[in-house]
Amino acid sequence: MSESVRRYVIIGNGFAGTTCAEQLRKIDAAASIIMFADEPYPLYNRIALPPMLRKQVTEAKVIIRDVAWHEKHTIDLRLSTRVDAINHEGKTVIAGGKEYPYDALLVATGGRPNPSEFPGAAGASNIYNFQYMSDTKAISESLETAKTAVSVGGSFIAYELAEAFVSRGVQTHWLIRGPRFLRRMLDEISGELLDEAARADGCTIHYNDEVKEFVRSNGVVTKVITTQGTEIAADCVGIGLGLTINTELVHGTPIEVGTGIKCDDRLETAVKGIFAAGDAAEFYDPTADMHYRMGTWNNAGAHGKVAAANMAGGDVRYHDVPEYSSKIFSEQTITQFGLSPEYRNDLTMVRSIEPEKKWYRALWFREDKLVGGLLIGKGNRAGKRRYLDAIKAKTPFAESEREALLHWHADQ
Ligand SMILES: Cc1cc2nc3c(=O)[nH]c(=O)nc-3n(C[C@H](O)[C@H](O)[C@H](O)COP(=O)(O)OP(=O)(O)OC[C@H]3O[C@@H](n4cnc5c(N)ncnc54)[C@H](O)[C@@H]3O)c2cc1C
Structure with a gap:
């Protein structure tokens, strides 16, 4: 490889990482681009996982970039390859015992779902998180025979699980620890509107309640006992208790970690040449005049583009108002911005x-x-x-x- 060829390394092939790779290739036809992915799939549309679970779209439609696309764009995609460390002084990443040098590095590692730690949860075969393609396939299979399912948590993911359970014809209970869904954003009135929508679709929500214990038989949960003493039969349990952001790779470097990997409005961290994007980035938003993290699909893509421009030596600022929309059961929709x-x-x-x-x-x-x-x-x-x-x-x-x-x- 010629000395002048610029070397880019991207950790994580979600929407942020893959958009960055695509953009880098547009900017520089000759650059070396290596993208590490610890999942076995090329980019899939994470926001299409709920429709896939509802059986409204197929797996083939959810995968939005195949391996051939990466080959065509000479993006060296390393599937099922976890990056173990970043050597920020030597400007390399270490994966599978090998070192890969970079001139600019993107950390777009997203987050991993928090597991259920309630008594009876450890090792149970029918308790699921909902973050990955593999989770979606496993839950879907469980719903083929489930009669009753329980979703746990007040997050969007817990909502998506409850909605999928309902739409698959399974009797659905949804346990929310607080007084309403999205309790830090909604007030009583808006919470009531969404509650109506859930009830209209036949979902039973239990507010101010949470799991006390999972009752199991041969490693399989059969019943949920709640802190209020309700007993709910359960063939399938979905957990939506938030994400832990994958920041470990930058621990021990001068890069600050808050709710995510701290970066400026160019998405560059305190270490020159290392950038962060998407769910993993705690970025500076000049419109709001603060750092925060935003876990949305559009934000991940927009970050990927801005990071690519700056990794290639540009000076592009992330200046956007993040927004997302979602339907809530069949009756309602929600749009939030800023x-x-x-x-x-x-x-x-x-x-x-x-x-x-x-x-x-x-x-x-x-x-x-x-x-x-x-x-x-x-x-x-x-x-x-x-x-x-x-x-x-x-x-x-x-x-x-x-x-x-x-x-x-x-x-x-
Ligand atoms: C079920 C579900 C529904 C959603 N619905 C919506 C919606 O309706 N609207 C919306 O705006 N957003 C939605 N989101 C959120 C949205 O999907 C995310 O904000 C977005 O996909 C984040 O993209 P990302 O590239 O930052 O991270 P991710 O997509 O999380 O990608 C990061 C990747 O990096 C990999 N990785 C981590 N560490 C390493 C390592 N050390 N080495 C190699 N690879 C590593 C991870 O395994 C992962 O594959 C939803 C999310 C889920 C799970």
């Missing part, structure tokens, strides 16, 4: 509810600036573009002007 009380506890709020339409809006302000919002209800997303523009532009709003923003029902 910051919410999940990220800061010093935000003020205005909100509106239209009960007949089952619509809810909340807008959050930090001092006089709009910083985020939540739109619940089918057909209640119009106006979102204006909000995003106002957040990006840091438009100031006096207190007296804020209620009127709730009536932005068109994008201009």
Whole structure:
């Protein structure tokens, strides 16, 4: 290899890592690009795992980049190969006992799901997390014969599990430790709307309750006993108790770790030449003027692009308002953008509810600036573009002007 060929190494082949590889190849046709993946699959669409579990899409449709695509773009994809260490001084990564030198390195390692640690959980064969393709296949097989299933947790993943159980015709219970789903973001009113949607689809939610113990027979959970004393028969248990971010590779380097791998708005860490992206990155957002982590598909892709530009010597800033949308059971949809009380506890709020339409809006302000919002209800997303523009532009709003923003029902 010629001395002038630039060497890029990417750890993690999720949407952040693979987008970065694709972008690097566009920028530099001659560069060496090695991407390590500890899973056995090329890029699959993680957000299509719930529809796959509901049997609405096939595995073939969920895999969005095949091995041939990597070969065509001369991206050296090392599947089932875990990176064990980064030598930031020698500028190499170590995998399978070999050292791979880099000129620029991306750490896009995402997170791993927290396991259930309730009594009776260890080693049970029918308790599942829901993060990987392999989890999806295992849960799907279990649902072929399950009659009753329990989802545990107040997170989006616990919701996706509950919804999949319902849609597969399995009697579904959902245990939420707090008073509502997404309790740090939703209030009582919005929580009630989503509760209605769950009940309309036949899902039973148990609030302020959690697992006390799993009762097992021959290593298989047969029953969940809750802290409130309810006993629920269970053939399949899904766990949605959050992620532990895969930051271990940068421990022992000067790179700071907070809720994720700390980086600036160019996604570069404190060690020059090492970048972070996607779920693993705690990035600086100049719009919000703070560091935070954002676990969404669009954010991972946008990070991949910005990281690639900067790894190749550019100076591109990540300047976007993160957002995501999801349907909630068959009756509801939720759209969230920017910051919410999940990220800061010093935000003020205005909100509106239209009960007949089952619509809810909340807008959050930090001092006089709009910083985020939540739109619940089918057909209640119009106006979102204006909000995003106002957040990006840091438009100031006096207190007296804020209620009127709730009536932005068109994008201009
Ligand atoms: C079931 C589910 C549903 C979701 N639904 C939505 C949705 O509706 N909307 C939305 O916006 N987001 C959703 N998300 C979140 C979204 O999928 C993630 O934010 C996004 O995929 C993160 O991409 P990433 O590339 O940062 O990380 P990941 O996709 O987590 O990729 C990181 C990869 O790195 C690998 N890795 C880790 N350590 C190493 C190592 N040492 N060596 C080699 N490889 C390593 C991991 O195994 C993994 O394959 C969902 C997630 C899940 C699990």
